Amino acid sequence: MHIVLIRLIILLCALCSPAFCQQPKGDLLIADFEGDGWGAWKVTGEAFGPEPARGTLPGQMHVDGFKGKGLVNSFYKGDGTTGTLTSPEFKIERKFISFLIGGGKDAEKTCMNLLIDGKAVRNATGPNDKPGGSETLAPEYWDVSEFAGKTAVIQVVDNATGGWGHINVDQIVQTDRKPPQLLANAKREFRIEKRYLNLPIKNGAPKRVVTTLVDGRVEVKNDMELANAAPDWWAFMDVSAWRGKTVTLQVDKLPEDSTALSSIEQSDSIKGAENLYREPLRGQFHFSSRRGWNNDPNGLVFYHGEYHLFYQHNPYGWGWGNMHWGHAVSSDLVHWQELGDALAPDPLGPMFSGSAVVDWQNTSGFGKPNQPAQVLIYTAAGDPTVQCIAFSTDGRNYTKFSGNPVVKQITGGNRDPKVMWHEPTKQWVMTFYVEENGKHTIQFLSSPNLKDWTRMSHTDGFFECPDFFQLPVDGDAANRKWVLTAASSEYMVGSFDGTTFTPETPKLPGNRGRGFYAAQTFSDIPSNDGRRIQIGWFQTETRGMPFNQSMTIPMELKLTATVEGPRLTWTPVKELASLRARTHKFAPVTLQPDTVNPLTDVKAELVELRAEFEPGDASEVAFAVRGARIVYDAKKQELAVNGHRAPAPLRDGKQRLTIFCDRTGLEVFASDGLTYVPMPFQPKADELALAMQAKGGNAKVTALEVHELRSAWGAQ
Ligand code: FRU
Numbered sequence: 001m002h003i004v005l006i007r008l009i010i011l012l013c014a015l016c017s018p019a020f021c022q023q024p025k026g027d028l029l030i031a032d033f034e035g036d037g038w039g040a041w042k043v044t045g046e047a048f049g050p051e052p053a054r055g056t057l058p059g060q061m062h063v064d065g066f067k068g069k070g071l072v073n074s075f076y077k078g079d080g081t082t083g084t085l086t087s088p089e090f091k092i093e094r095k096f097i098s099f100l101i102g103g104g105k106d107a108e109k110t111c112m113n114l115l116i117d118g119k120a121v122r123n124a125t126g127p128n129d130k131p132g133g134s135e136t137l138a139p140e141y142w143d144v145s146e147f148a149g150k151t152a153v154i155q156v157v158d159n160a161t162g163g164w165g166h167i168n169v170d171q172i173v174q175t176d177r178k179p180p181q182l183l184a185n186a187k188r189e190f191r192i193e194k195r196y197l198n199l200p201i202k203n204g205a206p207k208r209v210v211t212t213l214v215d216g217r218v219e220v221k222n223d224m225e226l227a228n229a230a231p232d233w234w235a236f237m238d239v240s241a242w243r244g245k246t247v248t249l250q251v252d253k254l255p256e257d258s259t260a261l262s263s264i265e266q267s268d269s270i271k272g273a274e275n276l277y278r279e280p281l282r283g284q285f286h287f288s289s290r291r292g293w294n295n296d297p298n299g300l301v302f303y304h305g306e307y308h309l310f311y312q313h314n315p316y317g318w319g320w321g322n323m324h325w326g327h328a329v330s331s332d333l334v335h336w337q338e339l340g341d342a343l344a345p346d347p348l349g350p351m352f353s354g355s356a357v358v359d360w361q362n363t364s365g366f367g368k369p370n371q372p373a374q375v376l377i378y379t380a381a382g383d384p385t386v387q388c389i390a391f392s393t394d395g396r397n398y399t400k401f402s403g404n405p406v407v408k409q410i411t412g413g414n415r416d417p418k419v420m421w422h423e424p425t426k427q428w429v430m431t432f433y434v435e436e437n438g439k440h441t442i443q444f445l446s447s448p449n450l451k452d453w454t455r456m457s458h459t460d461g462f463f464e465c466p467d468f469f470q471l472p473v474d475g476d477a478a479n480r481k482w483v484l485t486a487a488s489s490e491y492m493v494g495s496f497d498g499t500t501f502t503p504e505t506p507k508l509p510g511n512r513g514r515g516f517y518a519a520q521t522f523s524d525i526p527s528n529d530g531r532r533i534q535i536g537w538f539q540t541e542t543r544g545m546p547f548n549q550s551m552t553i554p555m556e557l558k559l560t561a562t563v564e565g566p567r568l569t570w571t572p573v574k575e576l577a578s579l580r581a582r583t584h585k586f587a588p589v590t591l592q593p594d595t596v597n598p599l600t601d602v603k604a605e606l607v608e609l610r611a612e613f614e615p616g617d618a619s620e621v622a623f624a625v626r627g628a629r630i631v632y633d634a635k636k637q638e639l640a641v642n643g644h645r646a647p648a649p650l651r652d653g654k655q656r657l658t659i660f661c662d663r664t665g666l667e668v669f670a671s672d673g674l675t676y677v678p679m680p681f682q683p684k685a686d687e688l689a690l691a692m693q694a695k696g697g698n699a700k701v702t703a704l705e706v707h708e709l710r711s712a713w714g715a716q
Contacts (some may be wrong), residue, residue, distance in 0.1 A: 028094060028174040030087065030154065031225070033070040038085070045083020047158040047166065049076035055242035057493070065137035065167060066100055071170035074103070074110075074158035080579040087172075092152055094174035097122075099245050101162040104164035111604055112169055113155045119359040120155075127206060128164040133322065134225075137168055138206045139196035139255075141179040178259040187250040188261040194404070195240045198271040199224065200231030200263050203318045209252040210316075212237070215245050222315075222322045226251065226536070228258035233546030234271035235291050235316045238340045272546065274362055277713035281542040281682065283662045284606050284711040285579055287336045287535075288550035289313055289326050296465060296487075296518035297535045297551055298325055299356030302405050302525050303374045303395050307333055307536065307667035310342055310376070311551070312353060318548050323350035325378065329395070330611075333554045333575045335531065335712050342376070342398045343390060349382025350404065353416040353465055358390075358524045360421075363428070363449045366391035366401075375450055377406075377417045378428065384409035387417045387432065389450055407445065407453050410434045414443075416465045416487075420523060425498035431466040433486070434458070440546055442466045442484065444501065457500040461507055462486035465518040468501075469532055471559040473566045481559060481566055485510065487518040489536070492557065493566050505565055511647030512639075513677035515665070521557065532557045533573060540664035540680045552678055553660060553667060560674070569673030572658060579709040582609065586704040591694035593618065598691040604708035605683075607661040609690070611704045617697030624691040625661050626683035632657070634699075639670050641677045648675040 030043070033052035037314040049057075053073035056063040060075045072085060083533065097114065103126035104110030114122035122142040144152075158167050163619055190197060212219045224235070241470035254260060265271065276290060288294065292315045293533055299310035301529045313326030328336040343351040354377045365397040366373035373391045374399065380388045386405030392398045407417070407430075408695045417432040430445040430453060440463045445453045465487035473479045484501055485491035489510025519536030536552040559566045584602050591597060607625055615621055615634035619662040622631040631640045632648065632655055639648040639657075648655065648670040658669040661683065690706065 008214050010611040024176040027096065027177075028377065030090060030097070030172040030174060032068060032171055033072055035070070036066050037089040040088040042086045043083065045081065045158070046701060047074035047076055047081040047083035048072060048156070061135045062204070063102070063135040063137070065102060066168070066170040068170075070138070071100075072156055072169060073166070073168045073484050074156070075166040075168075079163065080161050082159050082161060084158070087154040089151050089153055092147045092150050092174070094176045095148075096141050096175050096178060097172065098141040098142050098179045099124070099172040099177055100137040100140065101140050102126045102135060102168040103128065103166045103208050104160055106160055107163075109157065109160035110165065110368045110486040111157050112167065113157065114142060114144065114152055115155055116150050124688065125142070126164070126167055131163060135168070135205055136204045136206055137170055139179060139447060140182075142520065180255045182253045183256050185250055185255060186258075186261060187248050187292035188253040188264065190239070190247045190249070190264075190266055192239045192242045192245055192247050192266070194266045194268045195238060196236040196267055196270060197239055197247070198265045198267055199235045199237060199316065200227040200260055201225055201233055201316065201318070202227035203232050207321075211250040213248040213250065214242050215314060216248070220346070224316045224343070226254070226258070226260035227263075228255055228260055231263075233291070235546075236270045237315070238254075239266075240340075269325065277711070279545050279547075280685070281545045281664055282547075282712065282713070283540065283550045283664045285334065285576070285660075285709060286538060286540070286550040286553060286662050286665065287328060288547050291315060291546050292548070293317055293320055294326060294537070294547075294549045294551070296322060296353045296537050297520045298353050298378070300520050300522040300533075300535060301358065301374060301521055303356075303357035303358055306331055306395060307522065308356065308374070308395060309551070309586070310356065313341060315341060318546075321379070323352055323436065325351050325376070332578065333573050334578055335714065343378060343400070345378070346400070347382070348380035348386060348388065350380075351643045352381040354378030354387075355418040355520065356427070356454075356523060357419050357421065357450075359450065364389075364391065364451060365449070366393070368393050372636070375541075377416065377419045377450070379415040379497055380405065381415065383412075385412060385414055387430075387453075401451070403451060405546070406451050407432075411436055412445065418467050419441075420468065422498055427498070429468070429498075431468045431484070433464045433466060442486065444499070446499075446517065457537070459484060459492075459501050459503070461491070463488065465520070467520055469521055470496075471532055471557065473557065473559045474561050475558075483554075483557075483559070483568065485519075488517055489516060491568060499608070508567065510568070511536070511676045511678055513641065513668070513679045514644060515680040516552065516678040519552070531573075536678070538665055538680070542664060550664060555676070558673070560672070567674055568668060570676035571673045572660065572667070572669065576608070579606075580707040582708040584706045584708075586701070586706075589701050589705065591618070591621070591692060591699045591701060592696055593655050593697055595693065597692050599692070599706060600706065602690050603688040604690075604706070605688065605711035606711070607659065607690070608707040609659040609661075609705075610657070610711055612654055612656045612702045614700045614702060615650070616699050618694040618699035619696030620694065621655070621699045622693045622695070623657070623659065624689065624693075625659055625666070626690070627687040628661065628666055628679075628681055628683065630657065630659055630666075632670075639668065639675060639677060641668050641679045642681060644677070644679060646670075646675050646677050665702065
């Protein structure tokens, strides 16, 4: 044979010898749980159910991150069930076993083990060991190269019955391709030259702890669902305070191939700002935060000619978490300008709800000559959970008091201080929620200076977010009553002697709708105005948007005398009239039974409808507003808003309805404000029609006007 040919053959043989042929072998599927039963897997106990779950189980938070349709989910019948799930024996033939895992984080009780000769040689758990958390399965793997050729089984264990007492697993594969590793403490440094860091967020991704360090010192820690690839939306961190300094973002764990850190942009604008306030589900006259989640309104106060609206804010997530105090200001209660967050989490904990006052007499010493301080009173929800204060003399920059906390923990979970100045006793009075002796209580404390607090008394039967204020009955300054209310908006009317609240009514229902919670009223409205103005958290879910939830419109609260005693009324504030772009007034009309009366001229996206009618012999008078149905049942004297019923008595034989309709909700006022029905609702973009109709008889519409409203987010 030709010598060259022989050499070639020798070379080819050498290349094909095992030492050279390290071609990775194909993956071996151990289980994907796509079948109808457990197959050859052995089940004990009840936790794993009769077959693989198809996603989320009843009563469970949304489960995602699994592959295909089926997965192991031991939340069967809730967390209370236990059991094990064991694979048939298999031979270890690849270097790695990769899998998806979620649920509880207990290495013994909610876990997955690799057993060789009956001994656990590898172990994995879900990420959750405290309330909240996420039901997203995340990729993990074991390096099993040292066990090559051995016989093994996989065992999934649920031996826990309390919170996070379950484990989720899917897609178990033997592979030679090393899955991307999770890097510990991945970080990126930024020399701050611009205002914001824009951060990529993927809803439902595993929550990572992101530590912000400024010139090497830990400033704050936040949980973020960082996007490893394309984000759902961009959050922003305002870093303007650290211009010229080095900010390091450090992530506790990040897959090595994640682009989360490298895609962060330093910029003077918020990414996506060109669409701000024009997003399809942005309430156009309901406040919502530019980015992230909001819940309760906090610290509502009038100061230096501006209304301040602080609020529970998660700047970095679409869901609840990382509680900051967001901050917005308005000169008219209608047009809001969002400022940066006023309070960020600190070593005492996340910033939970609270209130604000103006310290006119400088009792705290935080004021400057002719510049009374605005003082925020909030809960720092660490362990222990304590009440703290912060102050400002410009309504823009806030300093936390160095002597915090000002109220130590009474019992765990105590929270939501609402403070007001009580002129007759010349002291500050705080109401706040405390669970004591197994009861929900509102505690009353007093202070001369906002710093030193003494317990005075308590009232039982109210849960979180109290509010406490005085109102005249029917405007009579000589007949003023105290109102104690809390998150549900139920309330009691009574008297207060500076120490103790004495109820004169039972607990009365507040709002009659849905998605209304944790409302607060403004402090320090000038006495020549004298209104008591309330804003509530409006639970308007906005999927697909870079923000979530909103606030109700501002409403004036009054007490009115009824045969049953004094009752609260809710009225939209008069300032909302500034949004009226076009007004349609209709002549009085008698509605014939069962004939639809379209309001033909009106085609409006944002609607304020005001109607006064006498039901006459009609059994029902109905209004259709952008696909919503607001139906008055004249026999029962009840209002149904999209099927949700509320008592709505006639007043002097008449019913007066005010209906506000925005992109994410309706707010309906009836019975001269005695009935307030907030209702999250998303009208379809092309449903612009309005109509009215009587049933069963004639009804007389004595007044009707419809205002097309303009957006409150004009020039931002
Ligand atoms: C009410 C509430 C408050 C708490 C806050 C935390 O919605 O639970 O009691 O302070 O939210 O965000």
